[in-house]
Amino acid sequence: MDAASPASGPSTRTPRIAVIDSLRGVALLxxxxxxxTWDLEFFGYLESGTATHGAWKIYARMIAGSFLFLVGIxxxxxxxxxxxxxxxxxxxxxVAGAAAxxxxxxxxxxxxxxxxxxxxxxxxxxxxxxxxxxxxxAVLTAVVALLLAGLMILNTWLMPGVLGFEAFxxxxxxxxxxxxxxxRSNDYVPVFPWIAAVLGGIAVAGLLRAHGGLERLARLQxxxxxxxxxxxxxxxxxxxxxxxxxxLVYLASLIAPPPAPDPLESFTHSxxxxxxxxxxxxGLCTRxxxxxxxRLIAQSLFQPMLEGRLDAAGQDKVQATAxxxxxxxx
Numbered sequence: 001m002d003a004a005s006p007a008s009g010p011s012t013r014t015p016r017i018a019v020i021d022s023l024r025g026v027a028l029l030x031x032x033x034x035x036x037t038w039d040l041e042f043f044g045y046l047e048s049g050t051a052t053h054g055a056w057k058i059y060a061r062m063i064a065g066s067f068l069f070l071v072g073i074x075x076x077x078x079x080x081x082x083x084x085x086x087x088x089x090x091x092x093x094x095v096a097g098a099a100a101x102x103x104x105x106x107x108x109x110x111x112x113x114x115x116x117x118x119x120x121x122x123x124x125x126x127x128x129x130x131x132x133x134x135x136x137x138a139v140l141t142a143v144v145a146l147l148l149a150g151l152m153i154l155n156t157w158l159m160p161g162v163l164g165f166e167a168f169x170x171x172x173x174x175x176x177x178x179x180x181x182x183x184r185s186n187d188y189v190p191v192f193p194w195i196a197a198v199l200g201g202i203a204v205a206g207l208l209r210a211h212g213g214l215e216r217l218a219r220l221q222x223x224x225x226x227x228x229x230x231x232x233x234x235x236x237x238x239x240x241x242x243x244x245x246x247x248l249v250y251l252a253s254l255i256a257p258p259p260a261p262d263p264l265e266s267f268t269h270s271x272x273x274x275x276x277x278x279x280x281x282x283g284l285c286t287r288x289x290x291x292x293x294x295r296l297i298a299q300s301l302f303q304p305m306l307e308g309r310l311d312a313a314g315q316d317k318v319q320a321t322a323x324x325x326x327x328x329x330x
Contacts, residue, residue, distance in 0.1 A: 015218070016077075017077065017214065017217055017218045017221075018218070018221040018222070018223065018224055018225075018228045019217060019218070019220045019221040019228075020070065020073060020074070020077070020217070020231070021224070021227070021228035021229075021230075021231035021232050022221060022225065022227040022228040022231060023066075023070060023231070024067075024070050024230075024231030024234055025226070025227030025228060025229070025230035025231035025234075026227060027063060027066045027067050027070065027231075028230055028231065028234055028237050028238070028241075029227075029230075030059075030062075030063050030066075031063050031067075031238075031241075032241050032245065034051065034056070034059060034060050034063060035241065035242055035245060036245050036249075037050065037051045037056060038051040039242075039245050039246055039249045040249060042249075043249050043250070043252075043253050043258060044253075044258035044259070044260070044261055045249075045253075045258045047266070047269065048261065048266040048267075048269065048270045049269065049270035049273045049274065052274075053270075053273040053274060053277055054273070054277070057277070064119055064189055064194065064197075065194070065197045066197075067119060067123070068119075068122065068123070068126065068194055068195075068197035068198045068201070069197045069198070069200055069201040069204075070201060071123050071126060071127065071130075071197075071198050071201060072126075072130060072197065072198040072199060072200060072201020072202040072203075072204075072205065073201040073202070073204065073205040074201075075127060075130045075131075075134065075198070075201070075202055075205075076134060076201070076202050076205035076206055076209070077205060077214075079131075079134060080134060080205070080206070080209060083131065083134075088127075091127075092124060092127060092128070094235060095120055095123050095124045095127070095235065096120075096121075096124040098120050098235055098238070098239055099118070099120035099121040099123075099124055101239070102115050102118060102120060102187075102239075103115055103116055103121075106186065110186060110308070111308070112184060112308035112309075112310070113184045113185055113186045113308065114185065114186070115185055115186055115187045115188075116171045116174075116175070116183070116185060117171075117174070117175035117185070117188060117189065117190060118185070118186075118187030118188065118189055119187060119189045120238070121175065121189070122189040122190070122191065122194055122195075125175075125191055126191065126194070126195050126198040127198075129191070129195060129198075130198055130199070130202055133199060133202050134202065134206075137206075138202075138203045138204075138205075138206030138207045138209075138210060139203070139207075141199050141202050141203040141206065142199075142200070142203035142204075142207075144199055145196045145197075145199035145200040145203055146196075148192065148193050148195060148196035148199070149193065149196045149200075151163065151192075151193060152192075152193030152196065155193070157279070160278065160279065161180065163178055163192075164178060164179060164180035164181075165178050165179070165180055166180045166181070168180065169181050169183070170183075171183050174188075174190065175190055175191060176190060176191055176192060177190030177191050177192030177193060177194075178192065181319075263302075263303070263306055264293055264302075267289075267292075267293055267302075267306065268289050268290070268293060271285075271288070271289035271292060272285045272286065272289045275288060275289060284329050284330065287325075287328070287329035288325050288326060288329040291324075291325035291328055291329060292321065292322065292325050295321045295324070295325065296318065296321060299317060299321070301314055301317060301318060301321070305318055
């Protein structure tokens with residue numbers, strides 16, 4: 001996942017900086033810790049919604065942001081003196097191929113929540129977009145990154161959904177980042193607003209290059225260590241770590257199975273957490289999350305929804321029920 005990117009000119013590159021590889025190694029371990037939490041939740045050892053709400057949700061976003069920021073730095077280091085097209089195309093093919101593999105595997109294993117545009121997909125697309133910024137002044141790139149980050153804050157907290165449009169709801173367009181209703185996926189990292197992190201990395205690396213910062217950065221770590229070695233093989237680690245973790249948790253479940261959860265209680269609790277995370281008033285969330293399961297059970301949709309067995313018509317009914325419960329809860 002240490003994607004490299006380009007500029008245009010002679011075929012030279014900045015020598016590899018070990019401390020950046022080490023930072024990528026730290027990000028990989030953080031990612032593995034988050035995915036392990038997700039796996040424990042998936043197998044029923046943790047409360048439903050643990051990995052996708054509250055502090056864990058913030059943790060996941062920080063990890064994704066750190067990876068993409070490092071992608072931007074790597075793009076500048078690898079191609080800041082000129083696009084090394086052969087190297088860039090090779091790396092892009094590897095990342096895009098791995099992204100396609102993730103999509104195919106999750107489409108088979110989890111058809112209702114398959115990963116159609118996750119972190120690897122974003123890295124591939126953002127690496128291409130990043131080419132346009134490598135020759136621009138670093139300050140200008142930083143301004144664009146800050147502007148995009150500001151729009152994210154506006155769309156997420158100040159005026160939620162203001163940049164969401166129903167026309168972008170299909171998976172064919174949702175990857176851009178302007179969907180009104182986010183498609184269900186176990187890893188959704190659209191181009192907007194996450195491209196801001198990549199551009200931030202490009203800007204920082206450009207400023208460091210212009211002021212001798214890369215040389216000082218290289219002196220922070222003179223020799224490789226376990227973290228930097230891990231960081232140099234991030235794509236392999238990304239592809240391998242989840243099957244290993246899932247296998248370990250599965251084996252644990254055979255030896256010491258988790259307690260069977262109450263589906264109604266789990267749904268209500270997860271619903272209320274999600275509702276509160278969206279900034280809604282506690283009373284409204286309690287009423288809404290009490291209304292939803294009652295109405296879904298009455299329509300024989302509750303269990304199929306939990307098991308991911310809803311067809312398109314069933315999903316439409318669930319969305320209609322959500323709208324009705326929203327109206328009744330106000």
